[in-house]
Amino acid sequence: xxxxxxxxxxxxxxxxxxxxxxxxxxxxxxxxxxxxxxxxxxxxxxxxxxxxxxxxxxxxxxxxxxxxxxxxxxxxxxxxxxxxxxxxxxxxxxxxxxxxxxxxxxxxxxxxxxxxxxxxxxxxxxxxxxxxxxxxxxxxxxxxxxxxxxxxxxxxxxxxxxxxxxxxxxxxxxxxxxxxxxxxxxxxxxxxxxxx
Amino acid sequence: xxxxxxxxxxxxxxxxxxxxxxxxxxxxxxxxxxxxxxxxxxxxxxxxxxxxxxxxxxxxxxxxxxxxxxxxxxxxxxxxxxxxxxxxxxxxxxxxxxxxxxxxxxxxxxxxxxxxxxxxxxxxxxxxxxxxxxxxxxxxxxxxxxxxxxxxxxxxxxxxxxxxxxxxxxxxxxxxxxxxxxxxxxxxxxxxxxxx
Numbered sequence: 001x002x003x004x005x006x007x008x009x010x011x012x013x014x015x016x017x018x019x020x021x022x023x024x025x026x027x028x029x030x031x032x033x034x035x036x037x038x039x040x041x042x043x044x045x046x047x048x049x050x051x052x053x054x055x056x057x058x059x060x061x062x063x064x065x066x067x068x069x070x071x072x073x074x075x076x077x078x079x080x081x082x083x084x085x086x087x088x089x090x091x092x093x094x095x096x097x098x099x100x101x102x103x104x105x106x107x108x109x110x111x112x113x114x115x116x117x118x119x120x121x122x123x124x125x126x127x128x129x130x131x132x133x134x135x136x137x138x139x140x141x142x143x144x145x146x147x148x149x150x151x152x153x154x155x156x157x158x159x160x161x162x163x164x165x166x167x168x169x170x171x172x173x174x175x176x177x178x179x180x181x182x183x184x185x186x187x188x189x190x191x192x193x194x195x196x
Numbered sequence: 197x198x199x200x201x202x203x204x205x206x207x208x209x210x211x212x213x214x215x216x217x218x219x220x221x222x223x224x225x226x227x228x229x230x231x232x233x234x235x236x237x238x239x240x241x242x243x244x245x246x247x248x249x250x251x252x253x254x255x256x257x258x259x260x261x262x263x264x265x266x267x268x269x270x271x272x273x274x275x276x277x278x279x280x281x282x283x284x285x286x287x288x289x290x291x292x293x294x295x296x297x298x299x300x301x302x303x304x305x306x307x308x309x310x311x312x313x314x315x316x317x318x319x320x321x322x323x324x325x326x327x328x329x330x331x332x333x334x335x336x337x338x339x340x341x342x343x344x345x346x347x348x349x350x351x352x353x354x355x356x357x358x359x360x361x362x363x364x365x366x367x368x369x370x371x372x373x374x375x376x377x378x379x380x381x382x383x384x385x386x387x388x389x390x391x392x
Contacts, residue, residue, distance in 0.1 A: 024279045031227035031237035031273070039227035039235055041275040043284050077227070079237040083220045083279075088239050121370070128371060128391065135374075135389040142371040174317070175324060175338040178331075193331040195324065 006054040007189050008166040008181045012080075012089060016046075019084045028080035030058070030161075032066055032095070033073045040069060044159070046080075047114060056091070056161040059114060062099060063130045063155055070095050070159070078161060086171040091163040098158040107158075115152035126153035169196060202250040203385050204362040204377045208276075208285060212242075215280045224276035226254070226357075228262055228291070229269045236265060240355070242276075243310055252287070252357040255310060258295060259326045259351055266291045266355070274357060282367040287359040294354040303354075311348035322349035365392060 019025035026046045034040045047057040056078070060066060070076070078091040098107045115123070127144040129136060147153045166181040176196035181189050215221035222242045230236050243253040252274070256262060266272070274287040294303045311319070323340040325332060343349045362377040372392035377385050 022279070024277065027277060029225040029227075029237060029275045029277075031225075031235035033229070033233075033235055037229075037233065038271045038288070039229055039273045040288075041225060041227035041237060041273040042286060043275060043277050075234045077235045077237040079225045079239060081220065081223060081225075081239050083218070090238060092234070092236075125371075125392075130391060132374070132376070132390050135391050175321075178328070180328075194328050195326060195331050196321075 006163070006166075006181070006183075007191060008089070008163075008168060009049075009054055011168060015082045015085055015087055015089070019082045022083060025082060025084075028078050028089075030066075030159075031077045031079070032069045033075070034065075034069060035072055040066070042066070044078075050110060050160055053160075054163065055096070056163075057110075057114065058159040058161065059118075060157050060159055061126055061131055061155050062157050065132065066159075067097065067157065070097055076161065078163075088167075088169040088171070090167040090169075091161065092165045092167075093161055093163040096160040096162065098160065100152065100154045100156070111152055111156070111158050112150075114158055115156055116150060120146060120149070123147050123149065123153065123156075126155040202359070202362075202377070202379075203387060204285070204359075204364060205245075205250055207364060211278045211281055211283055211285070215278045218279060221278060221280075224274050226262075226355075227273045227275070228265045229271070230261075230265060231268055236262070238262070240274075246306060246356055249356075250359065251292070252359075253306075253310060254355040254357065255314075256353050256355055257322055257327055257351050258353050261328065262355075263293065263353065266293055272357065274359075284363075284365040284367070286363040286365075287357065288361045288363075289357055289359040292356040292358065294356065296348065296350045296352070307348055307352070307354050308346075310354055311352055312346060316342060316345070319343050319345070319349065322351040 027043050029041055030044045031041045044058045050057050074095045076095045080089040098111050102108050127147050129141045164183050168179045170177040178194050178196045180192045180194055183189055223239050226240045227237045240254045246253050270291045272291045276285040294307050298304050323343050325337045360379050364375045366373040374390050374392045376388045376390055379385055
């Protein structure tokens with residue numbers, strides 16, 4: 001947790017603002033490693049920054065394949081393309097998992113808060129049958145009782161993504177602008193203009 | 197090379213068609229492994245299917261970081277989100293690299309053809325200074341002589357992506373529809389409806 005915002009934060013916030021008319025502006029792609037060490041890649045939804053930090057928040061289901069993947073290798077790279085401003089952010093870093101078993105009080109509170117901010121429809125999905133299992137013939141399996149709006153479902157998890165490098169490419173302009181941000185051991189960020 | 201099209205091909209073609217008004221509908225995210233075995237992830241542009249096959253074509257610069265990554269580990273996963281139809285395709289498979297040193301005649305011809313179909317602006321980028329190196333102060337470095345429209349630049353490479361599994365998620369509908377396509381050893385595709 002740093003006291004000042006990372007220098008790429010304001011750029012990302014600006015892109016989110018300028019692309020806010022697009023529902024998918026908050027969608028990005030998170031790459032992890034499978035248990036066999038192969039690349040895995042899926043769309044995730046950005047759920048804001050963790051209060052008082054530069055960590056990106058996402059949510060997931062404990063029964064999702066990315067959970068054992070992250071437990072085995074917490075490294076990930078997010079690729080985030082903003083169509084309107086024609087920019088790409090590549091954030092490489094570490095993923096911290098917050099599950100129902102979390103003991104850290106601040107993490108528990110964050111998990112409660114994100115759950116409470118979800119829609120009923122989003123909350124309901126955590127009570128659905130297990131993701132990626134053969135689909136049952138009885139649709140009633142997908143109409144469970146509405147979970148509590150206050151207490152997170154036991155399958156509900158938060159992913160916190162802590163970036164160590166950020167590669168920002170702006171396609172507008174010729175040649176395009178590309179800047180690398182690297183976090184040093186002391187927690188400071190270095191930036192460098194590089195060739196696109 | 198299979199004689200019949202893979203069953204997910206027509207779905208992908210349909211998505212490309214329905215999303216054709218969006219310039220970024222042809223952008224997808226390709227995850228690979230870094231030389232240290234960490235996930236890497238970047239946006240690439242789909243350049244059509246390789247003639248007579250189900251392989252996806254993309255282009256890249258030989259000086260790009262993904263080249264040594266793919267040479268060390270040819271595994272990749274493409275995540276492709278279509279905003280208008282609200283669909284995600286995850287294609288997991290193997291990447292074949294076609295460089296200036298390619299000896300296979302069909303691959304050489306494919307490389308020539310894709311180069312010849314590029315715009316002058318796209319061709320010019322292969323003669324720019326090395327990607328991700330510190331940016332030179334002299335902008336003249338980015339105005340090289342226009343490369344031949346016929347003979348590919350030596351930095352020009354094609355990536356062929358051969359999918360082994362395809363995970364198709366349609367967000368429209370409640371619950372969402374998700375189908376897995378898996379290629380068997382005999383080259384046939386099996387499909388299965390699974391939980392979202």
